[in-house]
Amino acid sequence: MSEEVTAEACPLVEVLDHVAGKWSISILVAAARGPVRFTELERSIEGISRRMLTLNLRKLERDGLLTRTVHPTVPPKVEYDLTAMARELYSSLTGLMEWAERHRGAITRARAAYDATASAEPSGQPSPQPVH
Amino acid sequence: MSEEVTAEACPLVEVLDHVAGKWSISILVAAARGPVRFTELERSIEGISRRMLTLNLRKLERDGLLTRTVHPTVPPKVEYDLTAMARELYSSLTGLMEWAERHRGAITRARAAYDATASAEPSGQPSPQPVH
DNA sequence: CGGTATCCATAAGGATACTG
DNA sequence: CAGTATCCTTATGGATACCG
Numbered sequence: 001m002s003e004e005v006t007a008e009a010c011p012l013v014e015v016l017d018h019v020a021g022k023w024s025i026s027i028l029v030a031a032a033r034g035p036v037r038f039t040e041l042e043r044s045i046e047g048i049s050r051r052m053l054t055l056n057l058r059k060l061e062r063d064g065l066l067t068r069t070v071h072p073t074v075p076p077k078v079e080y081d082l083t084a085m086a087r088e089l090y091s092s093l094t095g096l097m098e099w100a101e102r103h104r105g106a107i108t109r110a111r112a113a114y115d116a117t118a119s120a121e122p123s124g125q126p127s128p129q130p131v132h
Numbered sequence: 133m134s135e136e137v138t139a140e141a142c143p144l145v146e147v148l149d150h151v152a153g154k155w156s157i158s159i160l161v162a163a164a165r166g167p168v169r170f171t172e173l174e175r176s177i178e179g180i181s182r183r184m185l186t187l188n189l190r191k192l193e194r195d196g197l198l199t200r201t202v203h204p205t206v207p208p209k210v211e212y213d214l215t216a217m218a219r220e221l222y223s224s225l226t227g228l229m230e231w232a233e234r235h236r237g238a239i240t241r242a243r244a245a246y247d248a249t250a251s252a253e254p255s256g257q258p259s260p261q262p263v264h
Numbered sequence: 265c266g267g268t269a270t271c272c273a274t275a276a277g278g279a280t281a282c283t284g
Numbered sequence: 285c286a287g288t289a290t291c292c293t294t295a296t297g298g299a300t301a302c303c304g
Contacts, residue, residue, distance in 0.1 A: 012228060016152070039265065042266095051298075062247070064246075070266095078266060093144055096148075096228070110194065115194070153276080170287075181280090186287065207286080268302080271298105278294095279291090282287105
């Protein structure tokens with residue numbers, strides 16, 4: 001019975017592996033507006049480095065979530081777009097977004113409460129600095 | 133217009149941050165069967181180290197996704213369970229699981245195709261060893 | 265323009281001995 | 285039983301120079 005737990009979680013773990021990492025989702029969202037060029041992505045995803053953008057684009061392309069079209073012009077023009085599969089994924093993610101929005105406040109409060117009791121227990125007074 | 137992309141992805145990135153990492157989902161799945169003890173979790177999640185289990189349990193508890201109940205007996209007995217919020221999350225994840233199952237084959241094929249062309253391009257013959 | 269290559273810092277994760 | 289502490293290895297990510 002025990003191993004079934006792992007088995008049950010497996011497809012989920014799989015999908016999250018494709019989509020995990022700091023940037024994949026942002027890239028998917030950014031690329032969802034139709035064909036987008038490399039530099040557009042670089043600009044629209046705040047804080048991403050060129051290296052990470054490239055790495056994640058390749059990963060998503062490899063998983064069949066993104067198409068990469070090279071126009072052999074000079075200067076080169078490369079366009080990325082979501083595949084049908086990725087668009088489906090994107091709409092599944094909507095449920096998650098709704099969950100996040102519904103519970104965002106609750107999570108923040110839960111953390112505050114947790115940090116408060118955690119830092120209050122060891123000493124007499126609760127230490128003012130948040131754990132992290 | 134560009135910054136809106138980040139804003140749009142943000143709640144999603146947030147939720148995935150809570151749930152990201154190699155183990156969180158497996159823990160959530162394992163803990164979903166009602167109150168579960170530490171050692172049960174350790175056994176049912178194959179490959180997890182004690183350290184990682186503890187770290188992830190604390191993180192999930194802090195986010196308000198898991199309750200931790202200590203029975204002050206000897207030997208100690210600690211039980212973990214999902215909160216209502218986490219159960220909701222869990223059902224939202226169902227959509228993702230379905231997506232993963234529908235497209236699992238397609239993803240595998242996409243990868244194989246990608247790896248094939250990628251290793252075929254540089255040399256004349258496609259190298260037999262898969263990239264990774 | 266659209267990347268690669270390189271170097272470096274930090275974080276995540278594993279193994280496992282020890283403890284109340 | 286349910287952890288914590290410690291040590292170590294690997295993976296992730298950032299900055300940026302360089303190239304076709």
